[in-house]
Amino acid sequence: MKPSLVSALCLALSVGLLASSGWCQSPDAGSATVPSSESDSNLYEASKSPLLYRANLKVDLGDPQQNVDQSRVFAYQVEQTDPETLQISCEGSTLPNKNSRSLGYLHRDEFFRIGPLQLPIRRMARSTITANGKTIKAPYSSWLCGLPIDLGRIPFPELRTQTRWKVQMPVTVGYRIQYANFLQIIPVSTTEQPNRNPYGRPGAEQSPESVVMANVDYRRVESNDRTWIFESDWSIDAHQFDPSVDVQGEGKITYSPRERSVDSLSYSFRITVSKPNRTMTVPIRFSLERLTGDDLTAYQESRQAAIDRANKLKKERQAMENQLPDLDEREAILETFRNGTREQQDLLATKLRNDDGDPDPELAWAIYESLLQTYNPSYTGVQLVKQLDPDLEKSVTVLEKYRSSFDISLTGDRIAPDQPLQRQQLICYPKYSRWSVANFYGSVDEILVLITRERDPKYIAVKREDCRLPIDAFRDPALLDIASDAGESTGDN
Structure with missing residues (x-):
């Protein structure tokens, strides 16, 4: 059976980042090294935690309406579990006053499919690495564009103190898990487990895939007490696939030995897919840059403002809950659903649902009418109507389906x-x-x-x-x- 194109593409794109994540062993023979004083020191430590980076993803899909240009801030918390081990956790959030163009769905093509094209805005699973960046455990990786590029620990690559080394490695896709209309490629590794996505369907197709070889050349192009710069070139030749796949990539990592952290990194890939009479090339660029100066101040102020807003809303919600009518104040309850605000009605619906009271058709109808006044009826309100009046169950179920498009x-x-x-x-x-x-x-x-x-x-x-x-x-x-x-x-x- 021929390997799937999607697998080939995802394998190819992952080459550079897999190499920098400690998945591959490189030959040491013939490689020049730096003095032992540098070799003996750990690359990363927890004293500078949290580390804040601006992330940017650009994907050229050949259509201005579908091209991706998206920015996020990734905050990495670093904990020192012992002198040789670090735990990394990451949370993605939006940049203040930053417009980003991205897709929430897939770019579809006869030959090429990736997705979802999103940088996450959420907490990512914790991973464990050595103080030099080698992955020990990464149970739930946060893949980029459905590819095996783990955003949760990407600024902690396994760097070497050699001045030049080469890696030739097999890159294997162990499982193919299909959900949300696209294939996510999961690498086989003793340190990683497939991401059990909550949208995954039980019994989805899982099958072993083929192996392709990736060639990566690493160079340490600058080394002083302020900056180490690593560059890399990698390629993958997958002409055995149908259609054939060729990947050319390059990367650059700037590391600060004083800060013991990565200042910036960038990866650029060109994926070329070919069949008779047709060739398509998709450029993908991803970068991380440490936040400093005005950018760092703006982000910190924005985060604090968000925390203040959340605390204010929490207090307002609590005050509103305290003003809700008691469960035995029937007329006040009816008046709230007839003339109250949406927030008051939602809070009161939650309070009534938790009470599990007797059927009440009059109250059910008042709630039903209030749900019709909003474009997005609340789940709690819908369930409460069903609970209070079974005769309205079919009607309120239809109303719930009318929230979005239907057949x-x-x-x-x-x-x-x-x-x-x-x-x-x-x-x-x-x-x-x-x-x-x-x-x-x-x-x-x-x-x-x-x-x-x-x-x-x-x-x-x-x-x-x-x-x-x-x-x-x-x-x-x-x-x-x-x-x-x-x-x-x-x-x-």
Whole structure:
């Protein structure tokens, strides 16, 4: 069986970073070394923790609408467990006042697929390394673009004190785990375990892949008491794949012996995929740069401001919770769901759900109507309606599905030319290849004016003949209120 192209690409792109992460052994014969005083010292220590870096990812996918240019700040906490061992943990966050272009989905091509093209904004799993950068344990790596490039420990490469050395190594993909419509490549290693992604599907395909050889040349191009600079060139020739793959890359690492940390690093790859009559090249660039000066100050001020905002919101939430009506204050509870703020209603719904009270159709209907006033009904509110009135379960379930686009099975009849409509009535309208719901506002001839149910609502005009009513299981308060009022006209508003 031929190796998969995705595996080849991910293997190829990982070469340089795998080498600098201590996965590969390089031959020592014939390599010049620096004085033993440098060789005996540890490269990394915990005294400067946390280390803050600006990370940048650029991927040229050949389309300005899909190209990636994304920046983050990675904060690395370093703990010294013993004189020879360090534990590294990392958290990604956004840069203050920085716009980044990125994709939350995949770039698809007949020959090439990677993703997701995102730098994480979250905590990454802790890893253990030696004080010279050799990986001891990395149970849950944070891969970059679905590739075996671990952002959680990338600024702690295993550097050598030799002036020049070469590495020829087999790079193996041990498992192929498919989820979220793309393949993530997981390397086989005694120090790493496959990332059990929460979106992974049980029983997803897992199969051994082939081995390709990577050639890496390392050079120590500068060495003084302030700076060590390492450069590297690597290549991978995978013409045995179909289509064939060729990877050329280069890297640069700037290390500070005084700070005992990496000041900056950069990697650049050009992946060329070829088939008869077609060749495609994808450049990928990734860099880390230590935050200093004004950039460091701006980041620290931004983080402190975020902490202050979070503390303020926590106090406001607590004050709001203290003002909620007690469970035996029925009229006050009904009034909150009829005229309270979204925050008050969500907090009260949580309080009522935890109480597990008796069925109450009147209260369930008040909550149901409040959910219709927002574009994104809360999960707790939906579950509370089901708990208080089983007769509303089907309707509130439909409302929950109406939060996002849906297929035609959740729509009802077409709207006839003489069909009377009521203001605020829910209408299904086509959006791209699926359907969405909006509130009816008015009509002009055969055009319906609708108000979208979004964070920022807007007016849209849709042909009446293109719209549909909601599915029969949905109960619309706008229609029920009119039907209950015998003196109210039912014509279009």
